[in-house]
Amino acid sequence: MDHTAEEVGRRIRALREERGLSLSALARLAGIGKATLSGLENGTRNPTLETLYAVTARLGVPLTAVLAGPADTPTVRGAAVGATLLEVFTDTDATYELYRMRVSPGAPQLSPAHHTGVTEHVTVFSGVLRAGPVDAPITAGPGEYLRWTSDVPHSYAAVGDEPVRASLLLRYPHR
Amino acid sequence: MDHTAEEVGRRIRALREERGLSLSALARLAGIGKATLSGLENGTRNPTLETLYAVTARLGVPLTAVLAGPADTPTVRGAAVGATLLEVFTDTDATYELYRMRVSPGAPQLSPAHHTGVTEHVTVFSGVLRAGPVDAPITAGPGEYLRWTSDVPHSYAAVGDEPVRASLLLRYPHR
DNA sequence: GTCCGCCGTTCCGTTTACGGAACGACACGG
DNA sequence: CCGTGTCGTTCCGTAAACGGAACGGCGGAC
Numbered sequence A, B: 001m002d003h004t005a006e007e008v009g010r011r012i013r014a015l016r017e018e019r020g021l022s023l024s025a026l027a028r029l030a031g032i033g034k035a036t037l038s039g040l041e042n043g044t045r046n047p048t049l050e051t052l053y054a055v056t057a058r059l060g061v062p063l064t065a066v067l068a069g070p071a072d073t074p075t076v077r078g079a080a081v082g083a084t085l086l087e088v089f090t091d092t093d094a095t096y097e098l099y100r101m102r103v104s105p106g107a108p109q110l111s112p113a114h115h116t117g118v119t120e121h122v123t124v125f126s127g128v129l130r131a132g133p134v135d136a137p138i139t140a141g142p143g144e145y146l147r148w149t150s151d152v153p154h155s156y157a158a159v160g161d162e163p164v165r166a167s168l169l170l171r172y173p174h175r
Numbered sequence C: 001g002t003c004c005g006c007c008g009t010t011c012c013g014t015t016t017a018c019g020g021a022a023c024g025a026c027a028c029g030g
Numbered sequence D: 001c002c003g004t005g006t007c008g009t010t011c012c013g014t015a016a017a018c019g020g021a022a023c024g025g026c027g028g029a030c
Helices: A004-016 A023-030 A035-039 A048-061 B003-018 B023-030 B034-042 B048-061
Strands: A083-092 A094-103 A110-111 A121-125 A128-133 A138-140 A145-149 A153-160 A162-175 B080-092 B093-105 B109-111 B119-126 B128-133 B138-140 B145-149 B154-159 B165-172
Touching: A004 A035, A004 A048, A004 B048, A023 A035, A023 A048, A048 B048, A083 B093, A094 A153, A094 B119, A110 B093, A121 A128, A121 B119, A128 A162, A138 A145, A138 B023, A138 B119, A138 B128, A145 B128, A145 B145, A153 B145, A162 B165, B003 B034, B023 B048, B023 B145, B034 B048, B093 B154, B119 B128, B128 B145, B128 B165, B138 B145
Parallel strands: none
Antiparallel strands: A083 A094, A094 A162, A110 A153, A121 A145, A121 A162, A128 A138, A128 A153, B080 B093, B093 B165, B109 B154, B119 B145, B119 B165, B128 B138, B128 B154
């Protein structure tokens, strides 16, 4: 079994014990079998979403609280750029993806064109970022904002020695 | 089945289609059956953690990205404005707080002045937002960006009937 | 000591999520 | 026209997650 299941089990057990609940009591409250909860906490089962939800809801925590955080699965976009998806937001007009982004100093990172109409919005936390369409990049320092249409190839680069940290919002309009 | 499963399925399908992947291709890449992925996207199955992880890992997103977000625990800032803290980022120069924000139509929401040097950065997802210093608010629609220095009283208001959804970045410079 | 209650684990029959193999629909080439 | 390929869905046998019941262990009452 994956080590993920064990980690989830440990977190659930910790949350349960913080509340002074016995395994039997939590199983009864959550409406699941004791065997299920036992196996879940020990990482010997591969729980379904429904089971996990029943337990976390009764513990009063969001599902995300017992799952591995966004830090362990960086969405690597390339050698110099690492990005982690924080949230997806779907709307009638468009879908948005909000990332935390890190750009290491060194060679610029190229990114191919996306579909037409896709725009990128970056707010720089620290460092100096030079990014945008390859033929017309823009520069932004801490607290500043960049925006471009990413249906052409574009690049990201850290200016100077300091790595850049920023938030990146991708907007995909619905066709 | 729970409506949670349907929501998860929608998000996975959206992420897959953004990447231009077919259902068959993603199933093959993730090492799961097409039937499994089909049922998962349509919300007719109750996936196990292992299945979900295989899919999200191949999509390059954390598990949390496809599950119901932290929306269940809103950090209420006032009657018309609800904000959820997504991440705090501390840096040598400043501390940043990244929120997802929702502004309901109706009376503007006032916010008192913060410390000097604090700036607010808003990217609008949907709706039309009118915000900024009370004597000089700015208006922004979907995909647009607002920025102001919040060491004076400022306000947020939704223009029209539609609620506004946006990301809000607060920057607190270190003195 | 025995009895009782609850603990967490293990056993076991039922339910169901799983992947492989069909299926019909559609697009393209010969 | 008929292959050939890929699309997403449906069928179906198997593997496993499920809940209920039984288990051994432990602490308190008597």
